Amino acid sequence: MDKIKYLSRIQLFSELEIEELKKIEPVTPMKVIKKGTIITSPHMDQKILYLIKSGNVRLYKLSEGGKEFTIDILGTGHVFGEIGSFTTGSENMYAETWEDSIICTIDKNQFEKIIHDRPSVSLKFIEMVSNRLKEVEELLEYMAYSSVRKRLLYLLHKLAVKFGGELPSSNPKEVDWIQLEIPITHHEIAMMIGSIRETVTSLLNDLTKEGIVRKVGNRKPIKIHFALLKRALEEE
Numbered sequence: 001m002d003k004i005k006y007l008s009r010i011q012l013f014s015e016l017e018i019e020e021l022k023k024i025e026p027v028t029p030m031k032v033i034k035k036g037t038i039i040t041s042p043h044m045d046q047k048i049l050y051l052i053k054s055g056n057v058r059l060y061k062l063s064e065g066g067k068e069f070t071i072d073i074l075g076t077g078h079v080f081g082e083i084g085s086f087t088t089g090s091e092n093m094y095a096e097t098w099e100d101s102i103i104c105t106i107d108k109n110q111f112e113k114i115i116h117d118r119p120s121v122s123l124k125f126i127e128m129v130s131n132r133l134k135e136v137e138e139l140l141e142y143m144a145y146s147s148v149r150k151r152l153l154y155l156l157h158k159l160a161v162k163f164g165g166e167l168p169s170s171n172p173k174e175v176d177w178i179q180l181e182i183p184i185t186h187h188e189i190a191m192m193i194g195s196i197r198e199t200v201t202s203l204l205n206d207l208t209k210e211g212i213v214r215k216v217g218n219r220k221p222i223k224i225h226f227a228l229l230k231r232a233l234e235e236e
Helices: 005-008 018-027 108-117 118-145 149-165 188-195 195-211 224-236
Strands: 032-033 038-040 047-056 056-062 068-074 080-084 094-097 101-109 164-166 179-181 223-225
Touching: 005 018, 018 094, 018 108, 038 047, 068 118, 068 188, 080 101, 101 108, 108 118, 118 149, 149 164, 149 179, 149 188, 149 195, 149 224, 188 195, 223 224
Parallel strands: none
Antiparallel strands: 032 101, 038 094, 047 080, 047 101, 056 068, 056 094, 164 179, 179 223
C-alpha cells in the first residue's frame, strides 16, 4: 500500500481529496516501529502529533506503585500526541506499540500550516479530541463506580465498536457474532479494567456460559454476540 493510501486511512485526513493528500505526504515522514516500543512518555519533551497508519498503540498511565493502567488502545487511523496548544487528550501518558506498527509524525509548524490551509482538518481534529476526552471520562466513571463485571462488559463493548469485524456466515444465528480484530490476553484486559487476570478469566467463563463470548483463550480471538453484550451492559 502506498503512502497516499495510508494517509487516506487517517481519520484526520479522511475527507481530503487525493490532490490534497499528495501535498501533505512530503511533511509526514513514515516509520515502522516494532512491537513493545515506547513512543512517548510523560518524561519525553516531544511536541509531535503521531498518526497510526497501521497497527495498534496502547495508551497507559502508571500508578504510584508502578502498576500500569491501560487507558485506551488506538488502531489504524487514530491520532495521539501533542504539539504546543494542540493536544489529543493523551498528554501525561505512555504510548506503546501493541504490535508492529507504521507511524508517521507531524511537528507543530507543519500542523499549523495544514489546519490554516485546510479548515476542515481543524474541525475534524476538534471533533476527534472531543470524542477522545468523552471516552476517557466515561471510562474513569465506570472505573470509579462500577463492578468488575460491568467494567468488563463496558470494555468489551468499546473494543467491539472499535475493533469488531462481522463473522461471515450463512447461518442466521451467527449474524450477531463479531470477532475482535486485535490480539488481547486476560492479563491485558485486567490492566484495562483495574482487576487481576484470575478475576477476568472467571468473568469471561461466566460470559461464555451466558452466550455472550466464545473461544476465549490466551492470544486467541475473542468472539462477541454484540446484541447480548449490549443487553447485559444495559441491565447491569
